[in-house]
Amino acid sequence: QQPVQSPQAVILREGEDAVINCSSSKALYSVHWYRQKHGEAPVFLMILLKGGEQKGHEKISASFNEKKQQSSLYLTASQLSYSGTYFCGTEWGNDYKLSFGAGTTVTVRA
Amino acid sequence: ETGVTQTPRHLVMGMTNKKSLKCEQHLGHNAMYWYKQSAKKPLELMFVYSLEERVENNSVPSRFSPECPNSSHLFLHLHTLQPEDSALYLCASSPTSGRHNEQFFGPGTRLTVL
Numbered sequence: 001q002q003p004v005q006s007p008q009a010v011i012l013r014e015g016e017d018a019v020i021n022c023s024s025s026k027a028l029y030s031v032h033w034y035r036q037k038h039g040e041a042p043v044f045l046m047i048l049l050k051g052g053e054q055k056g057h058e059k060i061s062a063s064f065n066e067k068k069q070q071s072s073l074y075l076t077a078s079q080l081s082y083s084g085t086y087f088c089g090t091e092w093g094n095d096y097k098l099s100f101g102a103g104t105t106v107t108v109r110a
Numbered sequence: 111e112t113g114v115t116q117t118p119r120h121l122v123m124g125m126t127n128k129k130s131l132k133c134e135q136h137l138g139h140n141a142m143y144w145y146k147q148s149a150k151k152p153l154e155l156m157f158v159y160s161l162e163e164r165v166e167n168n169s170v171p172s173r174f175s176p177e178c179p180n181s182s183h184l185f186l187h188l189h190t191l192q193p194e195d196s197a198l199y200l201c202a203s204s205p206t207s208g209r210h211n212e213q214f215f216g217p218g219t220r221l222t223v224l
Contacts, residue, residue, distance in 0.1 A: 002152045030210055041114070041200070041215040042153075049210060087153065091209055097166060098213070100153035 001026055003090045005101035012078045012108045020073040020104045022088030031064055031071040032089040032098060042087060045073075075106065083108045112136055114216035116201050122222045123191065131186040131219045133201030139214070141207035142184040144176060147198040147218070159184060160207035191223045 003024040010018050022031060030049045036042040048064035048071055060082075062073045075082055085105045089098035114135045123129050135142065144156040158166035159178040173195075175187040184201055198218040204211035 032212070034213075034215075039217075041217045044212045044214070047210060047212065089153075097155050097158060097168075099155075102150065102152045 001092075002099050003031075003088055003101045005086075005088055005104050007104060008102070009105040010107070012075070012082075012106065014080060014108060014110055015077055018075045018078065018106065020075070020086050020088075020106075022071045022073070022090070022101055024069045024090050024092065024099075026069065026090070026092035028064075028066070028069050029091040031062075032091075033060075033062060033071075033073050034087045034089065035084045036087065036103075037084040045086075078106075078108045080108050080110065082106060114201060114203055114214050116199075116216035116219050118219060119217065120220045120222075122224065123188070124224050125191060125193075127191075128187070128189040130188065131199055131201075131221075133184040133186075133216055135182055135184075135201075135203040135214070135216075137203055137214060139203040139205050140181055141204045141211070142178060142181070143202040143204075143213065144184065144186050145200040145202065147200055153200070156186075158207055165207055188221075191221075193223050196221055196223045 003022050006021050032047045033045040034042040064071045085103040087100050087103045089100045117132045141160045143158050146154045155168050156170045157176045162178045173190050177185040200218045201216040202213040204213045
């Protein structure tokens with residue numbers, strides 16, 4: 001079952017902050033975050049594991065609320081390079097496959 | 111070549127054609143994936159291969175036929191497709207097919223079915 005992402009799109013000026021949310025109705029083992037720039041491959045940003053371990057990107061942070069089965073990605077002091085579509089992928093159940101959200105398109109303007 | 115490569119990058123085909131998409135990973139990974147990406151929709155997992163064995167077939171129509179001859183190569187054979195199959199087809203690989211694996215994506219093949 002696919003997670004739900006919000007908002008669908010956000011427009012920022014350089015230096016502004018934004019939060020992208022990813023919610024699931026399933027008990028999650030982990031949440032993955034990817035960013036895809038137009039015409040390019042999705043690129044891994046980070047993974048948040050059940051139990052609190054976190055691996056990934058230096059400049060973008062995220063949280064995982066296990067009680068709510070929700071993850072939030074924090075874009076702090078945004079840069080032009082942050083523009084793209086952000087996807088969350090969730091691992092749940094006995095399968096090891098990822099279920100992806102529909103994406104959040106972030107546009108950072110000068 | 112590094113990472114995950116896909117060919118062709120763009121493909122236009124008629125509904126009666128047969129074509130194949132190719133994916134190659136240079137990362138030494140043991141798992142490979144095919145995803146379909148349509149506009150405004152979540153990435154849809156199609157197939158998963160682990161150590162050259164298919165471990166997932168996500169209710170994909172038989173007009174899509176995957177092949178994994180070795181752990182570095184993955185093909186998607188297409189025949190008698192429908193216009194609604196037009197989409198970006200992404201290949202990915204990961205060290206294993208188990209939990210908590212980062213997936214590395216290729217740039218995709220943009221498929222248009224006329």
